[in-house]
Each structure stands twice: as structure tokens, then as C-alpha cells.
Amino acid sequence: MSSLNGKVPASNGARAGRMLRYVDALAEAVAQEMERDRRVFVYGLDVDDHKRIQGSTTGLLERFGAERVFTTPLSEDAMTGFGIGAAMAGMRPVHVHIRMDFLMLCMNQLVNMAAKAHYMYGGAVSVPMVVRCMIGKSWGQGAQHSQGLHSMFMHVPGLKVVAPSNAYDAKGCLIAAIRDDNPVIFVEHRLLYPTEAPVPVEPFVVEFGRARVMRRGEDLTIVGISNMAIECLRAAELLAEAGIAADVIDPVSLAPLDVDTIIQSAEQTGRLLVVDNAWTNCGASAEIVARVAERPVRNRSIRFERMGFAPTTCPTTPALEQEFYPNPSRIAAVGYRLVRPGDGKWVPDPRRAELSYQVQFRGPF
Amino acid sequence: MPDGALRADAETLERLYRKLYLTRRFEEVVADIYPTDKIKSPVHLSIGQEAVAVGVCDALRADDVVSGTYRGHAAYLAKDGDANAMMAELFGKDSGCARGKGGSMHLVDIAHGVLGSSAVVGSTVPIAMGYAFALQREGRGRVVAAFFGDGATEEGVLWESLNFAALHKLPILFVCENNGYAIHEPIEKRWAVRDLIAKVAAFGLPASRIDGSDVVAIRAAAASAVAPMRRGAHGPSFMECTTYRWREHVGPNADFDAGYRSRAELEPWAAADAVTRVGAMIGAAARQTIESEVDRQVRDAVAFAEQSSMPASIELKTHVFA
Numbered sequence: 001m002s003s004l005n006g007k008v009p010a011s012n013g014a015r016a017g018r019m020l021r022y023v024d025a026l027a028e029a030v031a032q033e034m035e036r037d038r039r040v041f042v043y044g045l046d047v048d049d050h051k052r053i054q055g056s057t058t059g060l061l062e063r064f065g066a067e068r069v070f071t072t073p074l075s076e077d078a079m080t081g082f083g084i085g086a087a088m089a090g091m092r093p094v095h096v097h098i099r100m101d102f103l104m105l106c107m108n109q110l111v112n113m114a115a116k117a118h119y120m121y122g123g124a125v126s127v128p129m130v131v132r133c134m135i136g137k138s139w140g141q142g143a144q145h146s147q148g149l150h151s152m153f154m155h156v157p158g159l160k161v162v163a164p165s166n167a168y169d170a171k172g173c174l175i176a177a178i179r180d181d182n183p184v185i186f187v188e189h190r191l192l193y194p195t196e197a198p199v200p201v202e203p204f205v206v207e208f209g210r211a212r213v214m215r216r217g218e219d220l221t222i223v224g225i226s227n228m229a230i231e232c233l234r235a236a237e238l239l240a241e242a243g244i245a246a247d248v249i250d251p252v253s254l255a256p257l258d259v260d261t262i263i264q265s266a267e268q269t270g271r272l273l274v275v276d277n278a279w280t281n282c283g284a285s286a287e288i289v290a291r292v293a294e295r296p297v298r299n300r301s302i303r304f305e306r307m308g309f310a311p312t313t314c315p316t317t318p319a320l321e322q323e324f325y326p327n328p329s330r331i332a333a334v335g336y337r338l339v340r341p342g343d344g345k346w347v348p349d350p351r352r353a354e355l356s357y358q359v360q361f362r363g364p365f
Numbered sequence: 366m367p368d369g370a371l372r373a374d375a376e377t378l379e380r381l382y383r384k385l386y387l388t389r390r391f392e393e394v395v396a397d398i399y400p401t402d403k404i405k406s407p408v409h410l411s412i413g414q415e416a417v418a419v420g421v422c423d424a425l426r427a428d429d430v431v432s433g434t435y436r437g438h439a440a441y442l443a444k445d446g447d448a449n450a451m452m453a454e455l456f457g458k459d460s461g462c463a464r465g466k467g468g469s470m471h472l473v474d475i476a477h478g479v480l481g482s483s484a485v486v487g488s489t490v491p492i493a494m495g496y497a498f499a500l501q502r503e504g505r506g507r508v509v510a511a512f513f514g515d516g517a518t519e520e521g522v523l524w525e526s527l528n529f530a531a532l533h534k535l536p537i538l539f540v541c542e543n544n545g546y547a548i549h550e551p552i553e554k555r556w557a558v559r560d561l562i563a564k565v566a567a568f569g570l571p572a573s574r575i576d577g578s579d580v581v582a583i584r585a586a587a588a589s590a591v592a593p594m595r596r597g598a599h600g601p602s603f604m605e606c607t608t609y610r611w612r613e614h615v616g617p618n619a620d621f622d623a624g625y626r627s628r629a630e631l632e633p634w635a636a637a638d639a640v641t642r643v644g645a646m647i648g649a650a651a652r653q654t655i656e657s658e659v660d661r662q663v664r665d666a667v668a669f670a671e672q673s674s675m676p677a678s679i680e681l682k683t684h685v686f687a
């Protein structure tokens with residue numbers, strides 16, 4: 001078993017593995033853990049239908065049977081409590097939600113029970129449960145199918161929150177989440193599902209609380225959360241064409257948060273841009289900037305910028321939806337301003353930026 | 366399983382046919398347009414289920430109110446929601462009923478008594494009940510009809526709402542559009558007890574199960590449920606309308622090749638199709654007039670949507686607060 005933090009390893013031989021899609025990495029991680037540990041089971045709306053949660057539960061029913069892979073009624077509140085109870089009794093539930101928005105129906109059980117049981121019962125019980133959920137985007141997902149609500153869970157002691165941005169971390173984090181003795185909110189993104197990375201065949205864990213430096217540069221630190229890590233990498237390419245070198249950091253795990261890696265980089269560059277796949281208000285970006293500002297040792301001053309969803313509800317019309325999200329072009333423009341504040345307004349060549357846009361997902365769902 | 370013959374006077378049948386044909390035609394046109402990517406919105410078609418919304422809404426007054434789901438095209442149109450504004454909403458245009466901000470899953474037309482629909486299953490049911498409370502206090506005999514699927518009955522909020530509505534005798538008609546599936550999961554995998562009506566009755570509501578392709582029976586049941594509500598103090602009623610979704614859960618296509626259900630399952634429902642049956646019962650001349658008028662109405666709606674403009678950037682930040 002290996003724990004590979006730092007750069008996503010390049011493919012070199014069987015150990016580093018083959019190229020694997022994010023969606024397949026999720027399914028593989030769960031299958032390997034179910035194989036290893038009979039206490040693991042997977043449940044949630046539609047985990048066993050032919051679409052298999054966009055493919056992320058593919059193969060599980062065939063391999064492990066309906067006793068360990070089953071759908072539920074539309075009863076998210078009760079089904080969350082059910083998982084907590086089973087976890088307290090020693091099982092290892094993986095509860096799957098096709099959209100993160102539906103976690104709002106689970107809030108009482110997650111916040112008041114799962115997060116607190118270990119503490120308020122004085123360590124007498126634990127809740128080793130994973131809540132998988134997917135953030136939607138594009139094709140009119142709109143108000144109630146597009147929200148990144150991770151900061152709500154980061155707020156609560158007793159919950160761990162991870163948001164992997166690539167197939168490697170998806171597998172390693174999901175295995176780590178299943179083995180963790182605490183409730184873990186596992187945040188996925190719909191548009192990451194088809195993206196590929198080299199992923200080892202054998203099981204491995206990506207430890208929580210260790211950020212990943214995706215790219216090195218001395219002028220600017222960019223932190224990208226969830227899907228935004230990928231958009232930030234593209235932004236960094238655009239900035240490189242303008243002669244600006246960015247450090248790009250993916251926190252991977254949001255609670256616990258590896259703020260040290262971010263501080264180290266920001267102390268070197270003197271500039272920190274945090275881009276979240278969520279609103280900025282009281283969000284992960286606010287937390288990261290606050291913790292960097294509070295760093296005990298300050299060798300230099302750091303200038304900050306934050307980007308995230310527009311402070312509105314997500315509109316369905318593509319005309320407004322494209323302005324709702326940060327994109328590589330806008331991220332690069334803000335980064336440029338941070339590095340060269342006196343240099344007037346710079347925007348990347350739209351033709352180059354267009355190339356860097358994430359491939360649009362074609363609906364209906 | 367559908368059964369029974371339709372019996373109603375000619376005028377009623379013609380009125381019902383106009384609505385049935387409109388909802389069917391509108392959605393067929395949406396399905397035809399869909400591959401062009403002009404409608405970038407998840408669409409949950411009601412094709413096959415139209416009779417439920419049409420029958421219930423025919424028993425309502427213009428100033429009554431309906432509340433629906435993401436599968437809400439039929440309820441919107443049956444309640445006389447503006448067809449142009451609906452098509453424009455699907456196209457994401459600023460003339461849409463939600464100004465392009467809501468899409469197919471969030472149709473609204475307050476002027477015609479269509480409360481906004483929601484994509485979170487069950488979430489509109491208590492809101493419809495609160496609206497019914499306000500209408501009760503208003504005292505003008507208006508009522509609310511709340512549509513939801515069989516899947517919504519698995520959410521605690523549905524039962525909490527039934528209890529409260531019965532307790533306070535609120536003027537609300539709960540209408541469960543039971544199409545046997547929640548996405549691809551059949552009821553057998555979701556309900557321990559099949560008898561929904563018995564469960565509901567235990568909460569103190571009159572409840573009945575009705576063949577959802579019998580538009581006349583639905584209309585009659587809705588009419589007799591709402592009449593005493595209008596006089597006050599009678600309280601809510603519940604209708605379970607058995608019906609069948611002909612297309613995929615979301616999207617424009619059929620999905621009988623997906624493996625979770627068979628085409629044979631569709632056959633009795635297709636044979637009992639309200640659009641076909643009612644169409645065959647009215648006079649040929651009346652039918653032709655209705656169809657050509659509705660065809661034009663739908664064509665006009667498409668033209669209206671095509672010609673409308675996309676919302677200006679400033680719209681992104683309007684309506685966050687009232």
C-alpha cells in the first residue's frame with residue numbers, strides 16, 4: 001500500500017498504473033474495498049439501475065450482490081440516519097447521492113448526529129461512513145442541481161470533507177474515506193467524470209490533510225478547489241504565455257486542510273488567488289485566505305484575491321450560466337492583475353482561452 | 366391498468382381534448398427540437414401522463430392554484446400557463462416565464478395560478494399546503510391542487526404535510542401521479558405496502574385511486590373533492606392517479622431498450638391513451654379545428670422563443686433579493 005502525495009505520478013509501469021477515468025476510479029476504489037472488507041456496503045437512490053450513477057457504481061451489483069449494493073426509497077433523511085446506525089454497529093456504509101444539493105435533506109442527521117456522535121458519547125461510538133455526492137454543472141442544471149455546498153460541512157467539527165480533482169486522487173481518497181473511522185463527505189464533480197489520469201491498479205490511500213502542488217511557479221500561488229483545480233491549471237498555461245509562472249495547488253482535502261503547503265507557496269510568491277467551485281461568501285476560499293492571513297510567521301506581505309460562483313442562484317440559460325462560473329480566461333486575468341497591478345487590463349487571447357475551456361457536457365443530464 | 370369508458374357531454378370533451386392535444390403536441394415539438402441543442406435544459410416529459418393534469422385542472426377555477434414538479438409541463442399548460450413564455454423558458458430566453466433563469470424544471474405563471482415547480486422531489490408539497498392555508502384565510506373559496514410523483518410519497522415531508530393539512534382542514538387536493546417508477550426504480554423496490562390509499566386514509570384524508578388515463582373520471586373526482594373545500598371546513602383530499610411515462614425519465618427519447626422495463630408494459634397504456642380516445646369521441650370537424658388551432662399555438666410559441674433574445678448580462682444579478 002502506498003501513499004503518494006505531491007505531484008500526481010506520471011505513468012511508469014504497472015505500479016503507477018494505467019490511464020483511468022475519474023468515474024472508473026471511483027468504482028474501482030469501492031470494489032477493492034468491498035473485496036477487502038465485508039463490512040463495506042453501497043446504497044443510495046439509483047446505485048443499482050442501468051445508469052449506475054453515471055457509471056460510478058458500475059460492476060458493483062454484479063460482483064457483490066443486492067445485499068451489499070442497493071437502492072433506497074426517496075428518503076434521504078432516514079437513509080442518512082440508517083447509515084449512521086449501521087456504521088455505529090460496525091458496518092462501513094457508502095451512501096451515494098447523484099447531486100450534492102440533495103444533502104440538504106440529510107443535514108440534520110449529518111450535522112447533529114454523524115458529526116457529533118463520537119464526541120457527545122465520549123468516544124463510545126464512531127461513525128465510519130462515506131457520503132458520496134456529485135456537483136452538477138452545465139446543460140441547465142440550474143438552481144437545485146449545481147451547488148457546491150462543501151463549506152457548510154467544513155464548518156462542522158467531526159466531519160471530514162474531501163474534493164478530489166483527478167482520477168488518482170479520486171481513487172486514493174475514496175479508499176482512505178472508506179477506511180476512515182469518521183464520517184467523510186466525498187465531493188465529486190460531474191465534469192470530472194470523463195477526465196483521465198494514471199492510476200495504480202492496486203489499492204492505495206491518499207492521506208487527508210495534504211495538499212497537492214500541481215504545477216510550480218514563482219510569481220503567483222493559485223489554489224483551485226474541486227473542478228476549479230483543473231480550470232486553474234488551464235489558467236496557469238494561459239498565464240505562462242504572458243510570462244507569468246504560477247504555483248497551482250489543489251487542497252484535495254478541505255477538512256482537514258493543509259494550509260501549510262499553501263502558506264509556504266504564498267510566502268514565496270507574495271500573491272494568493274483562491275478559486276472555489278462554490279460561492280465565496282463564508283466559503284472554502286474565505287477559510288483558506290483567513291488561515292493564510294493568520295499565519296504565525298510572516299516573512300512578507302501577501303496580496304489576496306478570491307473567485308467563485310457569482311453571488312446569485314445558478315441560472316439555467318447558457319447566456320447567464322457562463323458568467324456564473326469562474327473560467328480559465330477570467331482566472332488568468334485576475335492572476336495577471338495580482339502580479340502586474342499597474343499593467344492595465346490583460347485578457348488572454350480568446351482563441352487560446354477557448355481551447356482551454358473544459359469540454360462542454362451535453363445533456364440532458 | 367387502465368379501464369372504463371369515457372362519458373361526458375360534447376362541450377366538455379372538446380374542452381378536454383384541446384388541453385390534452387396541446388400538452389401532447391407541445392411536448393412532441395419539444396422532443397423534436399431537442400436534438401438541435403436549442404433547449405439546453407433537462408426536460409422531463411409528461412407524454413402519456415397528460416390526462417391527470419388535464420382532468421384535475423378542468424375541475425379548477427381560473428383563480429385556483431396548482432403546484433407541480435420538474436415533470437410539470439402538463440400541469441402548467443393544463444392550468445392555462447402561458448405557452449409562449451414556457452417555450453421561451455426552455456430556450457433560455459429573457460421572455461421566458463422565469464426569464465430564462467429556471468428552465469424546464471422551474472416553470473411558473475403566478476397570473477394563471479401556477480406556482481413554481483421544483484427539481485427537489487417533494488419540496489413543493491408543503492409549500493402548496495402553505496398556499497392553501499393563505500387561501501383558506503382569504504375565504505374566497507379558492508383551492509390548491511398539488512401534483513407529485515409516486516417517489517415523492519417516500520419523503521417524510523409528504524406525510525408531515527398530509528397530517529398538517531388534515532389537522533387544519535386546508536383546501537388542498539393532493540394528486541399523486543403514480544407512474545410506477547422513480548427514475549428507473551419500480552415501486553416494488555421502494556414500497557413495503559402497495560396500497561397507497563390505505564396509508565393516506567389513515568392520516569384522515571378521503572383518498573381514492575383513479576385510472577389516470579380516464580380523463581373524465583379524474584375530472585369528476587377532482588370536482589367532487591374540491592366542491593366541499595370551497596365551502597370551507599371540509600379539508601384536504603387525496604387522489605392517486607395510476608399512469609405511465611412513455612418516454613425516458615429525462616430527455617426526449619423512448620427507453621424501452623434500456624432493460625428496466627419492457628415495451629409490453631406500455632401497450633395497455635398506449636391503447637387507453639386519453640389523447641387518442643377523447644380525440645376519437647368528438648366530432649371530426651371540431652377535432653380538426655382544435656388540432657389546427659393548437660398546432661398554430663405551438664408553432665407560435667416556438668417562433669416566439671426563437672425570436673426572443675437571451676437575457677442581458679445584468680440579469681445574472683437581478684432577483685437575488687426582492
Ligand SMILES: Cc1ncc(C[n+]2csc(CCOP(=O)(O)OP(=O)(O)O)c2C)c(N)n1
Binds near residue numbers: 513517
Ligand atoms: C430529494 C430528491 N432526491 C432525489 C432526487 C433525484 N430524482 C429526481 S426525479 C426522481 C424520481 C422521482 O420519482 P417520482 O416522484 O415518482 O416522479 P416521476 O419522475 O416518476 O414523475 C429522483 C429520485 C431529487 N430530484 N430530489
Ligand SMILES: [Mg+2]
Binds near residue numbers: 515542543546547
Ligand atoms: Mg414516478
